[in-house]
Amino acid sequence: MARPAPIDSPPPHGRPARSSRSLVRALVPLSGIAVLILVWDVALSLGGGRSQLLPRPFAVVRAIAELAQKGFLLKHVVASLFRVTWGYVAAVIVGIPLGVVLGWYRRGGMAIAPILEILRPISPLAWIPVAILWFGVGDVSAVFIIFLGSLFPLTLTAMNAVRGVEVVHVNAGRNFGLRAPELLRRVIYPAILPQLIVGLRLSLGIAWLVVVAAEMIAVSSGLGFLIIDARNAGNRYDLVVAGMVLIGVIGIALDAIMRSLERSKAVAWGYTTILEGEQPDVAGGDAAGRAAVLP
Amino acid sequence: MTDGNRKSEIGNRDEGAPPLPVGPRLVESILLPVGTAAVLIAFWHAAVRLSHTDVFPSPLSVLRGVGELARKGVLARYIADSLLRVGAGYSLALVLGIPLGIALGWYSTAARAVNPVIQLLRPISPLAWIPVAIVLFGVTNVAAIFLIFLASFFTIVVAAMNGVRNVPGMYLAAGRNFGLSVPALFSRVIFPAALPRVLTGLRVALGVAWLVVVAAEMIAVNSGLGYLVIDSRNAGKRYDLVIAAMLLIGLIGLVLNTLVRQVERLRAVRWGFNAP
Amino acid sequence: MTGNAEVKVRIQDLSKAFHTNGHEIRVLEHIDLDVREGELVCILGPSGCGKSTLLNIVGGFLPASSGDVAIDGLPVRRPDPRRIFVFQERGVFPWLTVEGNIGFGISGLPATERAARIAHYVRLVGLEGFENAYPQELSGGMKQRVEVARALAVNPDVLYLDEPFGALDSITRLVMRSELLRIWQTERKTILFVTHDIEESCQLADRIVVLSARPGSIRRVVEVDLPHPRDLSSPRYLALRDSILEEIGLAHRI
Numbered sequence: 001m002a003r004p005a006p007i008d009s010p011p012p013h014g015r016p017a018r019s020s021r022s023l024v025r026a027l028v029p030l031s032g033i034a035v036l037i038l039v040w041d042v043a044l045s046l047g048g049g050r051s052q053l054l055p056r057p058f059a060v061v062r063a064i065a066e067l068a069q070k071g072f073l074l075k076h077v078v079a080s081l082f083r084v085t086w087g088y089v090a091a092v093i094v095g096i097p098l099g100v101v102l103g104w105y106r107r108g109g110m111a112i113a114p115i116l117e118i119l120r121p122i123s124p125l126a127w128i129p130v131a132i133l134w135f136g137v138g139d140v141s142a143v144f145i146i147f148l149g150s151l152f153p154l155t156l157t158a159m160n161a162v163r164g165v166e167v168v169h170v171n172a173g174r175n176f177g178l179r180a181p182e183l184l185r186r187v188i189y190p191a192i193l194p195q196l197i198v199g200l201r202l203s204l205g206i207a208w209l210v211v212v213a214a215e216m217i218a219v220s221s222g223l224g225f226l227i228i229d230a231r232n233a234g235n236r237y238d239l240v241v242a243g244m245v246l247i248g249v250i251g252i253a254l255d256a257i258m259r260s261l262e263r264s265k266a267v268a269w270g271y272t273t274i275l276e277g278e279q280p281d282v283a284g285g286d287a288a289g290r291a292a293v294l295p
Numbered sequence: 296m297t298d299g300n301r302k303s304e305i306g307n308r309d310e311g312a313p314p315l316p317v318g319p320r321l322v323e324s325i326l327l328p329v330g331t332a333a334v335l336i337a338f339w340h341a342a343v344r345l346s347h348t349d350v351f352p353s354p355l356s357v358l359r360g361v362g363e364l365a366r367k368g369v370l371a372r373y374i375a376d377s378l379l380r381v382g383a384g385y386s387l388a389l390v391l392g393i394p395l396g397i398a399l400g401w402y403s404t405a406a407r408a409v410n411p412v413i414q415l416l417r418p419i420s421p422l423a424w425i426p427v428a429i430v431l432f433g434v435t436n437v438a439a440i441f442l443i444f445l446a447s448f449f450t451i452v453v454a455a456m457n458g459v460r461n462v463p464g465m466y467l468a469a470g471r472n473f474g475l476s477v478p479a480l481f482s483r484v485i486f487p488a489a490l491p492r493v494l495t496g497l498r499v500a501l502g503v504a505w506l507v508v509v510a511a512e513m514i515a516v517n518s519g520l521g522y523l524v525i526d527s528r529n530a531g532k533r534y535d536l537v538i539a540a541m542l543l544i545g546l547i548g549l550v551l552n553t554l555v556r557q558v559e560r561l562r563a564v565r566w567g568f569n570a571p
Numbered sequence: 572m573t574g575n576a577e578v579k580v581r582i583q584d585l586s587k588a589f590h591t592n593g594h595e596i597r598v599l600e601h602i603d604l605d606v607r608e609g610e611l612v613c614i615l616g617p618s619g620c621g622k623s624t625l626l627n628i629v630g631g632f633l634p635a636s637s638g639d640v641a642i643d644g645l646p647v648r649r650p651d652p653r654r655i656f657v658f659q660e661r662g663v664f665p666w667l668t669v670e671g672n673i674g675f676g677i678s679g680l681p682a683t684e685r686a687a688r689i690a691h692y693v694r695l696v697g698l699e700g701f702e703n704a705y706p707q708e709l710s711g712g713m714k715q716r717v718e719v720a721r722a723l724a725v726n727p728d729v730l731y732l733d734e735p736f737g738a739l740d741s742i743t744r745l746v747m748r749s750e751l752l753r754i755w756q757t758e759r760k761t762i763l764f765v766t767h768d769i770e771e772s773c774q775l776a777d778r779i780v781v782l783s784a785r786p787g788s789i790r791r792v793v794e795v796d797l798p799h800p801r802d803l804s805s806p807r808y809l810a811l812r813d814s815i816l817e818e819i820g821l822a823h824r825i
Binding site: 025030035036052054114117118120121123124125126129132205208210212213217228229241243250254 | 350417419545552
C-alpha cells in the first residue's frame with residue numbers, strides 16, 4: 001500500500017537516505033514522459049497499415065527544428081498567442097463585471113443566467129458561420145470565437161463567486177459603514193478573488209483550446225492552421241504532431257503562469273475553504289472548477 | 296447596490312428583510328428568464344427587420360427551419376447521431392478513466408509519473424487530433440468517438456484522482472481500524488468519500504464531450520448537429536438552419552447538464568455539495 | 572480501581588521522532604506506561620506535546636521510532652478492530668446515515684443480529700428517532716455520539732479517544748462526559764483518553780498521565796481515587812485539580 005496512514009496532525013514518516021530518494025523523486029515525473037515516447041516509438045515500429053503515415057518521435061523533433069529554421073515556428077506561435085490575448089482580454093473585461101452585477105442583483109441573475117446556461121453548451125466553433133457572416137474570414141472572427149469561449153465560464157464563475165460571499169462578511173463591511181462602491185472594493189472583490197483566479201486560469205485554458213480549433217477553420221496562420229495545413233498539403237504528419245506538441249507545451253506554460261497567481265498569499269486562503277481542500281499543486285486540480293470547456 | 300437585493304440562493308438572506316413567500320419566488324424564477332428571453336427575441340426580430348438583411352434569419356424563420364428539419368426527418372436522426380457518438384466516447388472514457396484515476400489517486404508515485412503526461416496532452420484541443428484520428432480510423436464514426444473519448448478522458452481521470460487524493464485521512468484510518476481489507480476499503484470508504492468530487496468531474500466531462508462532438512462533426516463526419524451547422528452554411532447559406540442547430544445544441548447541452556445535476560442531488564451524495 | 576487488575580496495554584520506553592526537511596523533531600521520549608484492564612486513563616498535556624502521536628502509535632496507525640507497545644502481551648503493529656479509535660466528530664462518514672455509521676464495523680453479522688445491535692447502541696447513546704438522518708443534519712454532540720456508538724458496536728476491548736469533545740460547546744461537553752462515564756460503567760472498556768483540558772481529566776480519569784511539552788515525556792502520573800459520580804465542588808476534587816494546575820505551572824487565578 002503506497003499510501004501512509006495519515007491520521008491527524010503528525011508529520012509523515014521519517015525518510016532515510018534522503019539524497020538518493022530525492023533524486024528518484026525528481027526522476028519519476030520524467031519517467032512518465034519517457035515511457036510515453038517509448039510506447040509511441042515501439043507502437044509505430046510494430047504497427048502496419050495506415051499508422052505508417054504517423055511520425056515517430058525523432059521525426060517530430062526534426063520537424064520542430066525545421067519549423068524553427070524556416071521561421072514558421074515563431075510566426076505561428078505569435079499568431080495564436082495574439083488571438084488568444086485579444087479574445088481573452090475582451091472576455092475578462094466584459095465577463096467579470098457582468099458576472100459581479102448578476103451575482104449581486106438576484107433578479108438580474110435570475111433573468112439572465114438561464115440564457116447564459118443555454119448559450120454555454122454551444123461549442124464556440126458552432127459560432128464560426130455566424131462569426132464569418134459578421135466579421136468575415138480573418139483575425140476578428142477568430143478573436144470573437146475565443147471571446148465567446150471564455151466569456152460564459154468567466155461570467156458564471158464571477159456570478160457564483162459573488163453569490164457565495166459570506167453574508168457575515170458583507171454585514172461586517174456594512175457595519176463599518178461601507179457604501180456600495182467601497183463594499184465592492186474592500187469586501188466583495190477580495191472575497192471572490194480566489195475563485196476568480198481559478199476561473200481566469202480555466203478560461204485561459206479554454207481560450208487556448210478554442211484558438212487552435214478556430215485556426216483550423218477560420219484563418220491561415222497559427223498553430224491550428226499549421227496542423228490542418230500540414231495534413232492537407234502533402235500529408236506532412238511530422239509537422240502535424242509537431243504542432244500538437246507545441247500546443248501542449250504552450251498550454252502547460254500558460255497554465256503554470258496562472259497557477260503562480262494562485263500561490264500568492266492574498267488568495268491562498270481561498271483554496272482550502274472554497275475548493276474543499278483541493279490541492280492546488282496536484283494534477284491540474286480543477287475537476288471542480290473546470291466549468292465549461294473547449295470547442 | 297441596494298441592500299435588499301443582496302441575497303444568495305442558499306438561505307443566507309438578510310436578517311432584516313422578511314423572507315419572500317415560496318410561491319412568488321418560484322413564479323419570479325420562471326417569469327424573469329422567460330421575460331428576458333422574450334425581450335431578446337423581440338430585439339433580434341427588430342434588428343433583422345430594420346437592417347433588411349437577407350442572410351441573417353429572424354426568430355420566426357429559425358422556427359420554420361426547425362419545422363422543416365423535423366418534417367424531413369433529419370432533425371431526429373442528427374440528434375440521435377450526435378447523442379450516440381457522445382454516448383459511446385463518453386462511456387469509454389468513463390470505463391477506462393475512473394479506474395485509472397482511482398489507481399493514480401491511491402499510488403502517489405504512479406501519479407507523479409503519469410501527471411506530466413496528462414498535463415501535456417490535456418491542453419491539446421481534441422480537434423488537433425483530427426488528422427491523427429482520420430489516419431487511424433478514417434472518416435468514420437470511430438474517429439469522432441475517439442475525439443470525444445480524448446476530450447472527456449483526461450477530465451475524468453483528473454477528477455477521480457483528485458477525488459481519491461482528497462479523501463480525508465481520518466476516514467481511511469477509521470476504515471482500517473474496523474479491519475477492512477483493501478477492496479472493502481475502496482468500496483466502503485474511498486469510493487463513497489470521493490463520489491461527490493468525481494460526479495462533478497463527470498458532469499464537466501459530459502459538457503466537454505458535448506462541445507467536442509459538435510466541433511468534431513463540423514470537420515470529421517457528415518451527420519449530426521455539428522455537421523448540420525457547417526453544412527447549412529456551406530450548402531446555400533441557410534443561416535436559419537445554422538441558428539436552429541445552434542439553439543438545439545444549447546438546449547440539449549443544458550438538458551444533459553441538468554440530468555447529471557439530478558444525480559448530484561441524491562441524498563447519499565448530497566453531503567459533498569454543501570447543500571443543507 | 573483495584574491495583575492488581577491485569578495489565579491491558581503496556582508501553583515500554585517508547586520514543587518517536589519525525590524527520591522533515593532534514594530536521595529531526597523529537598516528539599515523544601521514553602514513555603513507560605501500563606494501563607490496566609477496564610481502566611480509564613487520561614493523557615493530559617499542552618497542545619503539540621505529542622499526546623495525539625502517542626495515541627496513534629498505541630492504536631497502530633503510526634510506527635514508533637523505538638520502544639514497544641503491547642496489548643494483552645502481543646505487540647501492536649497495525650490498527651485492529653478490537654481496539655477502536657474515536658476521532659472528533661469529524662470521523663463520522665458523511666455518506667452514511669446514523670444507522671449506516673453505527674453498523675459500519677459489523678457488516679459481517681447476520682442482518683437481524685446486526686439490526687438488533689444497531690438498535691441497542693442507538694438507544695445507548697440516545698439517538699432514537701435519528702436512525703435515518705445523515706450526519707450533516709445532526710449537531711456536533713450528536714455526531715460525537717454516533718462515533719462513540721460506531722466504536723462500541725464492534726464490542727472492542729479498548730477505546731482510544733483523541734480529544735473527542737474538543738469541538739463541542741461547553742454544555743454539550745459536560746453532558747457528553749457524563750454519558751461517556753455512564754457507558755463506560757455499563758460496558759467496562761479500557762479507555763485511553765487524550766485531552767488538554769485539566770477539568771475534563773479530573774472528572775473522568777482513574778489515572779491522569781501528565782505529559783511535558785515537546786519532546787513529550789511523562790511528567791507525573793496522578794492516581795484519582797475519587798468515586799463516581801464526582802462532586803465538582805468537593806474539597807478533594809478541587810485539591811486534585813489545583814495540584815495538576817500547579818504541576819503544569821499555572822497559578823490558579825485569572
